[in-house]
Amino acid sequence: xxxxxxxxxxxxxxxxxxxxxxxxxxxxxxxxxxxxxxxxxxxxxxxxxxxxxxxxxxxxxxxxxxxxxxxxxxxxxxxxxxxxxxxxxxxxxxxxxxxxxxxxxxxxxxxxxxxxxxxxxxxxxxxxxxxxxxxxxxxxxxxxxxxxxxxxxxxxxxxxxxxxxxxxxxxxxxxxxxxxxxxxxxxxxxxxxxxxxxxxxxxxxxxxxxxxxx
Amino acid sequence: xxxxxxxxxxxxxxxxxxxxxxxxxxxxxxxxxxxxxxxxxxxxxxxxxxxxxxxxxxxxxxxxxxxxxxxxxxxxxxxxxxxxxxxxxxxxxxxxxxxxxxxxxxxxxxxxxxxxxxxxxxxxxxxxxxxxxxxxxxxxxxxxxxxxxxxxxxxxxxxxxxxxxxxxxxxxxxxxxxxxxxxxxxxxxxxxxxxxxxxxxxxxxxxxxxxxxx
DNA sequence: CAAACTACTAAGTGAACGCTTAATTAGAAA
DNA sequence: TTTCTAATTAAGCGTTCACTTAGTAGTTTG
Numbered sequence: 001x002x003x004x005x006x007x008x009x010x011x012x013x014x015x016x017x018x019x020x021x022x023x024x025x026x027x028x029x030x031x032x033x034x035x036x037x038x039x040x041x042x043x044x045x046x047x048x049x050x051x052x053x054x055x056x057x058x059x060x061x062x063x064x065x066x067x068x069x070x071x072x073x074x075x076x077x078x079x080x081x082x083x084x085x086x087x088x089x090x091x092x093x094x095x096x097x098x099x100x101x102x103x104x105x106x107x108x109x110x111x112x113x114x115x116x117x118x119x120x121x122x123x124x125x126x127x128x129x130x131x132x133x134x135x136x137x138x139x140x141x142x143x144x145x146x147x148x149x150x151x152x153x154x155x156x157x158x159x160x161x162x163x164x165x166x167x168x169x170x171x172x173x174x175x176x177x178x179x180x181x182x183x184x185x186x187x188x189x190x191x192x193x194x195x196x197x198x199x200x201x202x203x204x205x206x207x208x209x210x211x212x213x214x
Numbered sequence: 215x216x217x218x219x220x221x222x223x224x225x226x227x228x229x230x231x232x233x234x235x236x237x238x239x240x241x242x243x244x245x246x247x248x249x250x251x252x253x254x255x256x257x258x259x260x261x262x263x264x265x266x267x268x269x270x271x272x273x274x275x276x277x278x279x280x281x282x283x284x285x286x287x288x289x290x291x292x293x294x295x296x297x298x299x300x301x302x303x304x305x306x307x308x309x310x311x312x313x314x315x316x317x318x319x320x321x322x323x324x325x326x327x328x329x330x331x332x333x334x335x336x337x338x339x340x341x342x343x344x345x346x347x348x349x350x351x352x353x354x355x356x357x358x359x360x361x362x363x364x365x366x367x368x369x370x371x372x373x374x375x376x377x378x379x380x381x382x383x384x385x386x387x388x389x390x391x392x393x394x395x396x397x398x399x400x401x402x403x404x405x406x407x408x409x410x411x412x413x414x415x416x417x418x419x420x421x422x423x424x425x426x427x428x
Numbered sequence: 429c430a431a432a433c434t435a436c437t438a439a440g441t442g443a444a445c446g447c448t449t450a451a452t453t454a455g456a457a458a
Numbered sequence: 459t460t461t462c463t464a465a466t467t468a469a470g471c472g473t474t475c476a477c478t479t480a481g482t483a484g485t486t487t488g
Binding site: 056 | 434436437438
Binding site: 039060061 | 475476477479
């Protein structure tokens with residue numbers, strides 16, 4: 001009855017593009033509203049496709065979320081892989097890791113939203129993804145090695161637990177961004193201006209590097 | 215028709231107790247599942263009362279959430295008020311603030327769950343609560359003053375932004391706890407054992423106090 | 429070309445869930 | 459005792475939402 005949409009004519013039928021569009025839309029929706037707040041109706045509206053394609057390609061809402069998580073994690077991994085290649089001196093390597101961790105959170109804001117969701121659900125999705133589970137071993141090795149080299153050359157204090165240091169470096173950026181709304185209200189500031197982000201980046205670097213002094 | 219429950223006999227009809235039971239149950243439910251994941255049916259099941267009492271006393275789910283948030287925040291405030299009274303030397307005061315912030319998160323686990331929820335919803339609930347908005351001014355003043363005294367006596371470095379320091383102190387504990395599930399998976403550890411918590415507490419203290427050295 | 433396959437659509441369905449209606453009962457006030 | 463108010467309950471209403479059914483139309487293949 002209705003006039004046929006122009007897009008139905010030719011050139012449609014692009015499964016890979018459709019899948020990617022759904023994944024992109026789902027990433028935004030899950031990151032913004034969390035798993036429970038997300039609506040698959042919203043995802044298909046953003047992706048401009050029929051709702052059943054979500055079920056055709058991904059099965060159900062939970063499997064869609066897992067697909068989103070795996071893609072997000074492999075992006076983080078890629079990001080960190082770059083870091084590991086740089087074999088500068090220990091202090092430069094550490095500074096690079098700090099800055100790049102913070103910038104990763106700033107530049108891909110969906111990462112934090114997804115992590116928040118995954119922790120509400122007690123990590124039950126990534127727990128079953130061996131890819132993700134083993135992802136951070138290399139990064140921890142890199143941290144340990146950098147730390148050791150710094151201790152050997154006398155620029156770092158000794159006895160620092162690499163795991164705790166890893167958590168701290170992530171915490172400093174993650175919390176600033178994940179809690180920017182409540183922090184904004186109670187501290188009367190806008191934490192997302194470029195100037196404020198630069199200030200935070202410098203502060204985080206100072207905190208960690210200052211702590212690591214012998 | 216059915217046998218009357220024993221509790222209906224006498225001694226029931228306790229509006230304050232009922233309200234408190236609902237608030238307690240709602241706090242647990244909202245903190246565990248987040249605002250969207252929480253079910254008011256679950257709240258009344260935990261509170262062992264009829265569902266309509268929730269609407270009778272609180273109006274709707276959102277207003278119930280606001281009531282929960284206000285109570286949670288005033289507890290945090292109370293906790294911090296204690297801190298401000300201690301006028302020990304700057305280093306002791308700072309150490310006390312660090313440890314007590316971490317322990318506050320550990321001892322009232324619902325705090326983090328509620329903050330997570332509130333940030334997903336862009337702080338739209340606490341934004342309209344003047345009580346909460348003004349709550350942290352005093353704490354920030356205390357931080358600023360402690361910092362200044364430490365600089366004057368030569369035990370702290372100068373030029374530290376009190377706001378950023380406040381964020382960092384909170385970040386170090388908050389992230390460790392809010393993300394314990396994903397961290398547990400990727401770092402192969404249990405972060406909730408008493409020993410691990412003590413290790414983290416010591417590490418956070420080292421990071422901040424180490425950073426503050428001149 | 430025809431058959432088979434798969435991308436894609438339209439139109440539901442059933443269940444969950446927030447909330448309401450309407451009535452009942454306990455206790456306070458008069 | 460009667461009256462009034464507020465605490466409490468039972469039952470269900472309307473909507474939202476994840477997911478399904480059943481079909482159409484491009485695309486590939488024998």
